[in-house]
Amino acid sequence: MEDAWQALDGAAAETKTLAGLFASETDRLDRLVLEACGIRFDFAKTHLDGGLIERFTTLAEAQDLAGQREALFAGAIVNPTEDRAAEHSAERGEGAPESVDQARQFHARMRTLIDAVEAEAFGPVRHILHVGIGGSALGPELIVDALGREADRYDTAIVSNVDGAALAQAIRHFDPHSTLLVIASKTFTTTETMLNAASALQWMEENGVPDPYGRVIAVTASPDKALEFGIDETRILPFSETVGGRFSLWSSIGFPAALALGWTAFEELLEGAAEMDRHFRHTEIADNVPILAAFVDRYYANLRGCSTRGVFAYDERLRLLPPYLQQLEMESNGKSVRLDGSPVGRATAPITWGGVGTDAQHAVFQLLHQGTHLVPVEFIACVEPGHTLSFEHHAQLLSNCFAQGAALMAGRSSDDPHRNYPGDRPSTTILLDRLDPRSLGALLAFYEHRVFANAVLLGINPFDQFGVELGKEMAKAIDTPGALEFDPSTQALIGRAFGIEEEG
Numbered sequence: 001m002e003d004a005w006q007a008l009d010g011a012a013a014e015t016k017t018l019a020g021l022f023a024s025e026t027d028r029l030d031r032l033v034l035e036a037c038g039i040r041f042d043f044a045k046t047h048l049d050g051g052l053i054e055r056f057t058t059l060a061e062a063q064d065l066a067g068q069r070e071a072l073f074a075g076a077i078v079n080p081t082e083d084r085a086a087e088h089s090a091e092r093g094e095g096a097p098e099s100v101d102q103a104r105q106f107h108a109r110m111r112t113l114i115d116a117v118e119a120e121a122f123g124p125v126r127h128i129l130h131v132g133i134g135g136s137a138l139g140p141e142l143i144v145d146a147l148g149r150e151a152d153r154y155d156t157a158i159v160s161n162v163d164g165a166a167l168a169q170a171i172r173h174f175d176p177h178s179t180l181l182v183i184a185s186k187t188f189t190t191t192e193t194m195l196n197a198a199s200a201l202q203w204m205e206e207n208g209v210p211d212p213y214g215r216v217i218a219v220t221a222s223p224d225k226a227l228e229f230g231i232d233e234t235r236i237l238p239f240s241e242t243v244g245g246r247f248s249l250w251s252s253i254g255f256p257a258a259l260a261l262g263w264t265a266f267e268e269l270l271e272g273a274a275e276m277d278r279h280f281r282h283t284e285i286a287d288n289v290p291i292l293a294a295f296v297d298r299y300y301a302n303l304r305g306c307s308t309r310g311v312f313a314y315d316e317r318l319r320l321l322p323p324y325l326q327q328l329e330m331e332s333n334g335k336s337v338r339l340d341g342s343p344v345g346r347a348t349a350p351i352t353w354g355g356v357g358t359d360a361q362h363a364v365f366q367l368l369h370q371g372t373h374l375v376p377v378e379f380i381a382c383v384e385p386g387h388t389l390s391f392e393h394h395a396q397l398l399s400n401c402f403a404q405g406a407a408l409m410a411g412r413s414s415d416d417p418h419r420n421y422p423g424d425r426p427s428t429t430i431l432l433d434r435l436d437p438r439s440l441g442a443l444l445a446f447y448e449h450r451v452f453a454n455a456v457l458l459g460i461n462p463f464d465q466f467g468v469e470l471g472k473e474m475a476k477a478i479d480t481p482g483a484l485e486f487d488p489s490t491q492a493l494i495g496r497a498f499g500i501e502e503e504g
Contacts, residue, residue: 001059001062001063002458003062004058004062005302006191007060008052008055008056008059008298008302008303009303011051011052011055012303012304013051013354014051015052015303015379016047016049016065016423017101017424018045018046018047018423019199019307019409019410019424021045021049024042025049025050028044029044029486031050031286032044032046032048032292034287034292034412036276036442037272037275037276037439037460038124038429038432038433038438038439038442039430039431039432039433039439039443039446040429040430040432041292041293041428041430042226042428042429042431043293043296043327045405045408045409045427045428046296046299046300046376046426046427046428047304047425047426048102048292048295048296050298052295052299052328053292053295054427056295056298056299056457057286059298059457060285060291060453060456060457063456063457063459064456065159065291065453065456066456067339068452069280069456070280070281071181071451072086073089073094073095073096074095074096074270075090075095075098075099076243078463079463079464080339080461081391081461081464081466082464084241084242084471085099086242086244086247086463087103087240087242087243087319088244088247088248088250088251088448089273089274089277089445090240090242091103091107091243091250091251092270092271092277093270093271093274094278098476102240103240103251106238106239106240106251107252109237110237110252110255110479111258112309113217113235113237113255114259116197122180122214123177124407125179126154126155126157126175126177126178127155127174127175127178128154128155128157128180128207128260129159129170129174129179129180129181129200129453130156130157130159130182130184130255130256131158131159131167131181131182131183131189131193131196131197131397132158132160132182132183132184132185132192132253133160133161133162133190133192134142134160134245134246134376135183135245135246135247135248135249135253135327135332136185136186136190136248136253137159137160138160138233138246138323138324138327139157139246139248139249139254139324140184140249140254140255140256140257141160141195141320142324142444143160143249143269143440144156144256144260144261145315145317145319145320146317146318146320146321146435147261147265147436147440148257148260148261149317149386151183151260151261151262152354153259153260153261153262155169155173156256156259156260157170157174158256160192160193162191163429164199165307167199169205171275172350174345176203176204176207176208177207177208177209179204180215180216180217181200181216181217181225182216182217182218182219182255183197183217183218183220183229183231184218184219184253184255185219185220185222186221186222186239186248187220187221187222188218188220188222188225188226188229191472192361201213201216213231216235217231217235217236217237217255217361218231218235218237219253220236221239221241221243223236223238223295223430237250238252239253243465246327246328246331247328249287249444250270254266257269260334261437265437266276268437268441269437269438269440270436271438271441272437272438272439272440272441272442272445273441273442273444273445274441275441275442276290276441276442276443276449277445277449280330280445280446285407290446290449290450290453293453294450294453294454294457296376296428296451297309297376297454298454298457300337300362300374300376300426301347301348301349302347304374305347305374306350306374306375306376307347307350307351307373308352308353308373308375309350309351309353309375309376309377309378310354310364310368310375310376310377310378311325311352311356311377312357312360312377312378312380312381312401312404313351313354313356313357313380313381314356314357314379314400314401315356315357315381315382315386315397315435316386317386317423317435318327318380318435319356321354321380322353322354324353324444325352326352326353328448328451329352330349330352331465331468332349332451332453332455332462332463332465332468333348333451333455333458333460334348334349335348335349335458335460335461336348337460338458338459338460339459339460339461344459344460346458348458349454354378356400357381357397357400357404361404365404368425369407369408369411369421369425370420370422374426376427376428377405377426378428378429378430379401379405379427379428379429379430380429380430380431381397381398381401381429381430381431381432382434382435383433384432384433384434385397387433405427405429407421408423408427409425409426411423411424411425430443472495476492
């Protein structure tokens with residue numbers, strides 16, 4: 001592996017400018033603009049060239065990316081620190097047969113419960129209150145926000161923050177008697193989620209709902225814990241322990257999306273993701289979009305020292321994509337040791353950040369064009385608008401999206417240094433024909449497989465997340481006097497916030 005990385009390190013100094021690459025490679029668009037699952041992936045305005053792709057392919061071979069990919073889909077142990085498989089693709093029908101069968105059974109159970117809600121087995125339901133955090137909230141919230149703006153089936157609120165202001169805002173206009181509470185937690189012990197659930201149940205009880213627990217659905221990989229909580233077995237939707245939280249929207253965690261959008265839409269979401277699964281699994285490297293995207297990521301993070309990556313959705317319906325990707329990418333690959341526990345010795349996940357165009361142009365693009373940081377940028381847009389207003393809205397939106405990528409690359413020279421744009425700044429553009437369940441499923445599966453490919457190239461485990469645990473443990477210790485001795489600064493903050501007088 002190190003020999004392959006050394007070859008790449010040596011190639012960094014040989015890379016041409018973007019303008020030079022376009023001038024010297026007449027087939028650049030043919031090789032670096034790819035179509036997969038009805039989505040156009042344009043890597044042409046990155047610094048990848050034939051030589052770099054060849055060297056990255058050598059690295060992929062040295063890291064046995066093909067073998068690791070097969071292990072992923074076969075349900076083998078690809079998360080060795082937790083001795084688990086990572087079987088999110090089985091949720092959409094691509095994986096070990098027994099795991100696919102189990103996922104189908106769980107989906108059938110979810111559909112049965114959705115049918116019961118629609119048949120008013122819970123009484124009239126107008127509001128869905130989903131409480132979860134991390135992967136138990138980010139995925140469903142993205143799906144509902146992106147695809148459910150015209151849906152009028154239910155009012156859906158997804159609450160993750162333990163700050164009571166979030167829950168209070170969500171239920172402000174909800175009728176507790178027609179609200180269905182969904183508690184989503186893989187372990188069914190997540191502190192923030194369980195506190196929000198308890199407060200929601202209290203709200204129902206205080207407003208005269210006769211059997212609040214009878215209006216609760218649990219989504220969990222720990223059904224025994226949900227039973228202990230007081231939820232009837234018929235209203236518990238399990239999912240497999242081998243489905244990680246940030247990869248779980250395809251499982252029962254997607255219940256609020258399937259309920260809000262309808263079962264057909266949820267099935268199309270799964271099929272779009274499965275189509276990308278098949279592309280990633282069976283397509284050669286030169287035409288494999290998640291792998292090429294990982295090559296782009298590794299080039300800028302490791303060969304050019306870029307510590308961040310900007311993601312800008314030029315579609316209001318995808319406004320929650322950047323925060324979704326923050327968890328997917330940084331929680332997965334924000335690691336500093338290899339699978340064997342040795343130091344990685346090179347940059348892993350860049351900091352993912354971003355926003356929505358054209359708003360972001362008036363906020364952060366100054367830095368992208370003239371700042372001292374080189375930031376690879378990713379643009380996501382749709383050919384078909386998501387509204388029926390004048391097409392001028394969409395025309396201006398797309399024109400701005402395409403112009404920003406062109407301007408970052410071309411720059412503009414000026415004798416006035418304040419008006420000089422250096423250019424040669426990279427971007428990738430992902431263009432969907434339309435935003436619908438199938439295309440969104442394919443897009444999100446693309447990002448999942450990109451994360452995995454990056455991890456394999458680095459030799460790290462993308463499926464554990466021990467880094468989030470320490471802060472949780474220390475937060476619990478604050479509630480237990482004497483459980484842990486904190487530093488003087490933290491002790492003073494605790495004293496000020498909770499009115500604890502300092503001794504001495």
